[in-house]
Each structure stands twice: as structure tokens, then as C-alpha cells.
Amino acid sequence: MQNAFLVLAVFMLVLTLLVKPVGLYMAPICKGSAPILFKSFDKKLMRLLGLENCSQTWSEYAGSLVCFNILGLIVLYLMQRFQAYLPLNPEGLGAVDSYTAFNTAISFVTNTNWQSYGGESTMGYFVQMAGLALQNFLSAATGIAVAFVLMRSLVAKQQVLLGNFFSDVVRISLYILLPLAFAYAIFLVSQGCIQNFSSYIDASTLSGVQQTIPMGPVASQEAIKMLGTNGGGFFNANSAHPFENPTDLSNFSQCLAIFVISAALCYTFGVIVNDSRQGWTIYIAMAIIFVTCASLMIVFESAQSPYLLDAGAAPDFYNTEGKEARFPLGQSALFSTVTTSASCGAVNNMHDSLNPLSGMLTMLLMQIGEVVFGGVGSGFYGIFIFIFLAVFISSLMIGRTPEYLGKKLTPAQMKLIAIAVLCTPFLVLAATAIACLFDFNLDSLNNTAAHGFSEYLYAFSSAANNNGSAFAGLNANTPFFNIATGLCMFFGRFIVIICILGCAGAIAKQKIIPSSSGTLPTFGLFFSFLIAGTVILIGALTFLPALALGPVVEHIEVFFN
């Protein structure tokens, strides 16, 4: 167990070291230009695409964002339906059925990457790389763009124009995501990830039985799947598959890749508002929750069930069901915590087989809105929902006008914030309740009783919060789950985004009030704890009853029986 904590410590150290350089690199793009290296190229490109010097109001920005994403959705749906006619399909995989294609298209466009299909037996290479992996880039860029708009609005002085969605997305994709993904993909190949367009290989194994080994352009997709916190695996087993995640070093780096952009956005924010303390305060608030949860996860997963111990299992092991031998306790627990803190949803072990309390942690991290570093962009604008709430609540308690960085939080903005904070819990709980109403859903369950309920709850927590991981025993490839999770993903993504953009629009219009002695300082350890406290309080209050019915009951049944 000490080794597991050592992995966690080294992870936090490396992450913290990466925050500043990556954060600095992203700052010019947030300000609406390109990093120095790409400046002249950017000028030509923007002229070529006709995007120079255009700017939009918040509602135009939101409109363009939705249009762009719906176009992506339609293209991705059609690509799956007409897969048989597309190139690079050596296995001759046929059209994906309409429910699955609908679900998958929404899933990848909303950065969720919930998968009700198995990659190696459903999707051809062209759909994987030009359909699914393309959306990995674009959904990540969309999230970061919204975070950038929010940052700009906080320093804007009585402005209505917030930047241009298209140039933001192009710049974020080309200057942030593409170079990082390219370099990272090559690193992954060096570890053993595959990257080719060959047809599946027939191996005659030692036993004489034929084994058909799937191939494909995996590394290029894997890199952006992590960096863009998408999480949709090339293969069914996702990052547990040896071709996606071949060594423990690749695993460690994948955890870093999931967090790096989200964590660095905190620093970018510090640069934009010209006060790096503000950025670090947010980083520390997130780190407090993350380290607590990761430590608990290590402790919970180090326990073996009484059934294993009765069978004579060696006591110095841990819960190895659903875990790979190359990922020991620390690497597995770290990955599970990271992937559910962020909106990634890749898994390197099967969450369905986690100990009950570990399963509860993964659910809780998603349910609090994935704001602990969170998805790229979405984690940043997500935590701002809680920052505004924290400022609002605490300012009212001490009898001040709530303001953040000289911007007043008006009732109109707080209403939008309230919608954003209530939207996903409502979707999760309502959809779980509806799923429980229909008996035919019982056929989808792989486990029964309390854990069966957890499979529903996990599915909708994951979908509405755009995570995409699953208690994968649940057979979600049914019309009910494909449609229900599809709608949860869509509304969970775009309602929150529109609320945030509306909020940013209103904030940008205000003037900046100079801070006075009566202003609540929004930096420092105290404020970090205030943010973390708000996140935990709201998440716990909303979901405690549901969690008590699932993982808590299961834990008592298994360990105190």
C-alpha cells in the first residue's frame, strides 16, 4: 500500500510541475491569438478560412457552438450507418444499428464517449479515426472554448463581444490539442501501442488454437482520447487492453494526460486575470478533493473480499478482479480516481468489480459534476458554478454584495448558475428512477440487488455528467438505454454550456468594481477549502440517499455478513 501512495505522490508532483508551462502556453489562445511559434501561420490560416477579426455576442457564440456540434453529430451518425461503403474497413464491418449509432454520435460529440458497443467488433478504422477520434478533438476544443469565454468575460469591461467560436475551436485544436496528441501518440507507440491499418492478424498460438488479433490506428486515437478527456476506447476493454495501455509507465502517463490540460487551465486563468493566486487557489481546491478521494480509493481497493480470503488468497494482495497484472494497486486506483474526477471515462480496470465503497467514490466524483480538474474546459467552467455559489453564499452570510474579481453576481446570473447546478443531478436521479420502473431493464443487469441498482445509477451519473465510463456489466445496448443515456448526455452537456455562456455574457457587460476592504478575498487556502466544501456539500446532499441504497448496502452485505 505504501507503494500505491508513492505513485500518487509522484503523480501530484509531476502534475503540479506541468501546470505552469502548459498553462502559459495556452494563455495567448485564450486572449484570441496564437502562441508565438504559430503567429504568422495563424494569420494566413484565419484569412484563408475567413475568420479574421470576427467576434460574436454570447448568444451568437452559443448558437454557433450548437450548430457546429449538431453538424458533427449528423456526420458521425451517417458515417456509422454507411460504414460498409467507407474505406479502411478490412474486416468488412457492416452498418451500426440506428439506436447504437444515435447513442454513439451523441456520446462522442458531447465528450462523453459512453460506449454501448465493442470497438473491435463494430467500428471500422475510418469511422474510428475520422468519425470518433475527430470528435475527440472537437468536443475537447468545444469545452476549452467555453472555458476561455468565461475567463475573458471576467476581465472584460462593459463588452458584448466575447470572441469567435470558430477561430477559437480551430486554434485550440491546432495549437493545443494537435501537437500534444501527436507527441503523445508517438510516446505511446514507443511503449507498445499499435498504430497501423492492417487487417486483423491470425496467430496460431502455442495451444494450436487460432487467435485473431485485432489491429488498427490505436495510438493516434488513444492520445487524444486521454488529452481531450474523452475516454472512448478503440477496443471494448478500453485502457485495460494491452494494445491501448501496454505498460505501467504508459498507464501513469495516461493519468497525467487526462489531467494536464484541465489542471493547466487554472494557471491560464491566473495569467488572464493577471493574478496567479486566483488560479492556484482553484488548483488547490481541486487537488484537496482529488488527493482525498485517491487515498480513500487506494485504501478501499487494498481490501480483499471475505470470499477471496476464505479461498486462501494471499493477504498481501488487493482486489485484483477486473484489474490487469501490469497495473498494481496504485496504478489501478489512481486511474479510476482520475478518470471519474475528470470527464474522461476511460477505464484500466473494470469498475463493476471494484469493492462497493470504491465504486461509490467513482460515482460520487462524477455526481459532483466532474469538477475535480474535470473534463478539458468543462471541469473549469464546472468549478466556476461552485465558485460563484461559494462566493454568493459566503458573501450573503457576512452581509456583503457578492462579487468575484470585481464583477457583481446578480440574481439573473445566480438563476443561470442554479439551473446549471441542478440540471445534471435532476437528469441522473430522474433517469435512474425511470429505469427502475421498467421490469424489462432487469434483463440488462449483470448483477442483482443493491449492485444492480448501482449499475443503473452509475450509468446515468456517467451519461449526464459526460463521463462515459460504466459499470460495464450493464448491457446498455438496448433501445431504452441507448435513448435514455443519449438524451442525458445531450442535455447534461449543452444546458450547462448555454447557462455558462449566458452567465459569461452578462458578466462581460458589467464594469469592474475596484475591490474594497469589504470584498471577500477569493484567493488563499481558506477560499480553496470554501470551494471544496461547497462542492462536497452540494454533491453529498443531493446523492447520499441514492448512494445509500446502492454501494453502502452492498458494502454492509459483503463485509459485515
Place this chain on the structure above:
Amino acid sequence: MNDQKSCETRYKKLTLTESFIKTFISFGFLFVVLGVAYPYAVTYTSDMFFKDNAEGSLIKNDEGKVIGSKLIGQDFSFDKTLFQSRPSASNYDAQASGGSNLSVGNEKQIKAINERKDAILNLYHNPQKIPTDMLTASGSGLDPHISAENAYYQAPYIASARGIKIYDLYNLIEKHSTDYMLSDRAYVNVLELNLDLQKLNKE
């Protein structure tokens, strides 16, 4: 204030039609760059530096026939005197990767654990505690590795069944052990270990 105003007038506003056109232009542009050029560029570059890895770390026999991948686990239960891979929910079918997804307290899981325990005790007659990875299925169903403890647990039986000195076998395991990052424990690649084990017998 004047500053701000002049800054805003520098920008032109997009009309609705223009926005639609831009949607298609930027999507088309990014489709080509990120969806097509990027994966090909990665393939080209990785072929230059790590061709073997990019093609799946395949292992071939003397006749050049592919007998598997270093990274994809195989089922060795046809010959109990080879090192055995971990239990697999997909029976080492490489086209159906995945875990058992059974919860900790599921009856099926408890039954599976006890069946595996009986089989292990019957075969190995090893008085030591059983390394847990022998009792549990992996996440991918294609786990190419076992823990070093697992290999050492199997070693005494394999040595006696094959008539090899136990220390030779320990050395072989040692040679194939990879240390975990930041840890003193290790894991072993089963296919590579078994290929060397077969050679050991021939000598």
C-alpha cells in the same frame, strides 16, 4: 472606455448565413487535418521509429509464422506443465476483450473463485497462500502477464512435471520479471516465459 469601444468596432459581426457557412468550412478543414492527416502522420512517424511496436509486437516462430503477440495473453490450459495465464472472462478471444464485470458479492463470482481455488489446489499442491491474481479474472480478458508471486507459486509443480531443476526455473522467472514502477514487486510475461521454458526443456 474609449479604448474599449475602439477595440470592439475593430471586429465585424457575423451574420447568420455567414455563421452557417463558417460552420461547414471549419468542420471540413478540421475533418481533413485531424480526422485524416493526423492518424496518417502518426502512423508514418511511428513506423519510422517503432515499427515493431506499431505492428503489434508480434512473436514469430522459426518458420516466420505469427504465434501471437507479446502483449496479447493466450490460454495455455491445454498443457498444465506450462505457466498458466490468469482466468479470462473472454477465454482469451482477442476479438471480445473485457472483464467479468461481476460484483464482489455476486453468487457467480463466489462460485468462480471457489472453483478456481479447487482447481489450483488439486494441480499445484502448494501449501502457500494463493496469489490473488490466480483467483480473479483480468480487466481485458487478454492479460499477457501474471504477478511474479503467481509464477513462483506455479514453479515447483512445473519443475517436477518437466524434470527441470527448480533453481533453473526460478532463474528463468527472474529473467522475465519486470519491476513495477516505484515498487519492489514484479510481473512476468507468460508467453515469453513459456517460450523460454520450452527451450529449456530441449537443452
